[in-house]
Amino acid sequence: MTSKNKWLSAPYTLWSVVFIIIPLCMIFYYGLTDKTGAFTLENIMAIATAEHAKALRLSILLSLISTLLCFLLAYPLAMILANMKVSQHSFIILIFILPMWMNFLLRTLAWQTLLEKNGVINNILTFLHLPNINIINTPYAIILGMVYNFLPFMVLPLYNALSKIDKNVINAARDLGADNVHTFFRIILPLSVPGIISGISMVFVPALTTFVISSLLGGSKILLIGNVIDQEFTQASNWHLGSGLSIVLMLFIILNMIASAVFDKDGEGSML
Amino acid sequence: MKNTAKKIYIALIFLFLYAPIATLMVLSFNASKTRAKWGGFTFKWYTRLIQNDDILKALGNTLLIALLSSVIATVIGTVACIAMNHMKKRTRTVMMGITNIPMLNADIVTGISLMLLFISFGFRFGFGTILLSHITFNIPYVILSVMPRMKQLNPSIYEAALDLGASPVSAFRRVVFPDLLPGILSGFLMAFTMSLDDFIITHFTKGAGVDTLSTKIYTEVRKGIKPEMYALSTIIFLAVLVLLLVNAAPNKQDARADKKQAARF
Numbered sequence A: 001m002t003s004k005n006k007w008l009s010a011p012y013t014l015w016s017v018v019f020i021i022i023p024l025c026m027i028f029y030y031g032l033t034d035k036t037g038a039f040t041l042e043n044i045m046a047i048a049t050a051e052h053a054k055a056l057r058l059s060i061l062l063s064l065i066s067t068l069l070c071f072l073l074a075y076p077l078a079m080i081l082a083n084m085k086v087s088q089h090s091f092i093i094l095i096f097i098l099p100m101w102m103n104f105l106l107r108t109l110a111w112q113t114l115l116e117k118n119g120v121i122n123n124i125l126t127f128l129h130l131p132n133i134n135i136i137n138t139p140y141a142i143i144l145g146m147v148y149n150f151l152p153f154m155v156l157p158l159y160n161a162l163s164k165i166d167k168n169v170i171n172a173a174r175d176l177g178a179d180n181v182h183t184f185f186r187i188i189l190p191l192s193v194p195g196i197i198s199g200i201s202m203v204f205v206p207a208l209t210t211f212v213i214s215s216l217l218g219g220s221k222i223l224l225i226g227n228v229i230d231q232e233f234t235q236a237s238n239w240h241l242g243s244g245l246s247i248v249l250m251l252f253i254i255l256n257m258i259a260s261a262v263f264d265k266d267g268e269g270s271m272l
Numbered sequence B: 001m002k003n004t005a006k007k008i009y010i011a012l013i014f015l016f017l018y019a020p021i022a023t024l025m026v027l028s029f030n031a032s033k034t035r036a037k038w039g040g041f042t043f044k045w046y047t048r049l050i051q052n053d054d055i056l057k058a059l060g061n062t063l064l065i066a067l068l069s070s071v072i073a074t075v076i077g078t079v080a081c082i083a084m085n086h087m088k089k090r091t092r093t094v095m096m097g098i099t100n101i102p103m104l105n106a107d108i109v110t111g112i113s114l115m116l117l118f119i120s121f122g123f124r125f126g127f128g129t130i131l132l133s134h135i136t137f138n139i140p141y142v143i144l145s146v147m148p149r150m151k152q153l154n155p156s157i158y159e160a161a162l163d164l165g166a167s168p169v170s171a172f173r174r175v176v177f178p179d180l181l182p183g184i185l186s187g188f189l190m191a192f193t194m195s196l197d198d199f200i201i202t203h204f205t206k207g208a209g210v211d212t213l214s215t216k217i218y219t220e221v222r223k224g225i226k227p228e229m230y231a232l233s234t235i236i237f238l239a240v241l242v243l244l245l246v247n248a249a250p251n252k253q254d255a256r257a258d259k260k261q262a263a264r265f
Helices: A002-031 A042-048 A050-083 A089-101 A104-115 A120-127 A139-163 A167-175 A180-191 A193-209 A212-217 A225-234 A239-263 B002-027 B044-051 B053-085 B089-104 B107-120 B127-152 B155-163 B168-197 B200-205 B213-223 B227-264
Strands: none
Touching: A002 A042, A002 A239, A002 B053, A002 B089, A002 B107, A002 B127, A042 A050, A042 A239, A050 A139, A050 A193, A050 A225, A050 B002, A089 A139, A089 B002, A089 B168, A089 B227, A104 A120, A104 A139, A104 A212, A104 B002, A104 B213, A104 B227, A139 A193, A139 A212, A139 B002, A167 A180, A180 A193, A193 A225, A193 A239, A193 B107, A212 A225, A212 B213, A225 A239, A225 B107, A225 B200, A239 B089, A239 B107, B002 B227, B044 B053, B044 B227, B053 B089, B053 B127, B053 B168, B053 B213, B053 B227, B089 B127, B107 B127, B107 B200, B127 B168, B127 B200, B155 B168, B200 B213, B213 B227
16 A cells, blocks of 8 residues: 555655745745855845835735735625525635636726726716725725735635534523624634634735736836836846845745644635 | 625625626727727627637637646646545645645745746746646645545545455545545636636746736736737636536535435435
């Protein structure tokens, strides 16, 4: 059995070493060397320069706000969905995955049409005699784009975690005299922590590192850390600097991974 | 009252999620070339789409990469799950940890890490490098959907099949595989969808001259998106929607059959 097993695990082991482990090592190699191949910390320290630090600060701020908004929007929704008797588990997942079949860039661009000065939303607001909104090409539009794109990644883990809560536990709390507020804060919320942690990391990481949403909805003036790295790779061809900045980003990602490993040991809050 | 509030809330979220999709569908019938104004109803973008070789070629690449990468990822991922199921707990934890890296890592980091790999080892950037990258980020989706099914499996059934004289291969094919199939299918579907919707990783691993729909749209953003793109994405979206609706009917029957079976045990 074991010899056959080794043979079976070989393709994936080989694949993950070549296409996951070695590429990550390459980032560290490039990030920690200069063009001559000598060791340097310069590429990592480059994050402290005014321009890069500003981009990183803005990325952190916008991604924190969008993660919080996603959480506040998704939690009630996940609770409603988890309590629905239909319990067509796969159907609910499907509704949130379905939009992905329309290209993500086009969907984000569609927000331009909706948000423009004479766009759809402003026309409706004018019709209703409400003040217009002008958020296109501002950080607010980027936040909206982030919430729009990543909301499903918050809803699905929360929905999974919440629908796994044993209804008897909630009923027991009620029988023992807990009111709605107590039941929520002392039973439902603590039991959904794996879903919350997984949802937060599923939203925070892509929001922190995006360069597409900011270039589509933020005009060309707002640079996030993702835009800076993208430019280093695709325009400046300075792979060393780009890798150095990516190492800084990876620190946040690793923190995130540790948090999910600690709080979600059994993968209860998984998306699928 | 409370139920109405709930329904309104769900409706608002769905409006938020599907409004851009509706917008794109409307734009695909817009006679005016700019997104900003409505120039009357037309089908011309749909007829022009058929003549637009660039877009059709990008569509071909996108579908071929999605299909190949998800099939290959499904095979590698499923085999890996079978292997991991028999591993020692520690080895399995390490393997699952590695599997989680592309899931939890940022797409931009995965993209540039693969780009650096391909540069350093002298790969020629093009269709092949995109395909390798897509297989890489698709495998975790397969493993994460098959693994839970694997854990639910009763190992005695496989052993019983062996005791009754089945060869390991036919025991796997006729006993284990049917139980894994729903997980394998949903992993495949997930992988296909992710590959189809990917932009960031393709952006870093594609070469000049090869485009998928995503990278083509990205280069068109500055010049203005061709309305044929809206027509194409409307067709794709509606096709998927119809497929899903058609599939939903037999699924319900499956669920009922499952329940009956569960009741018998």
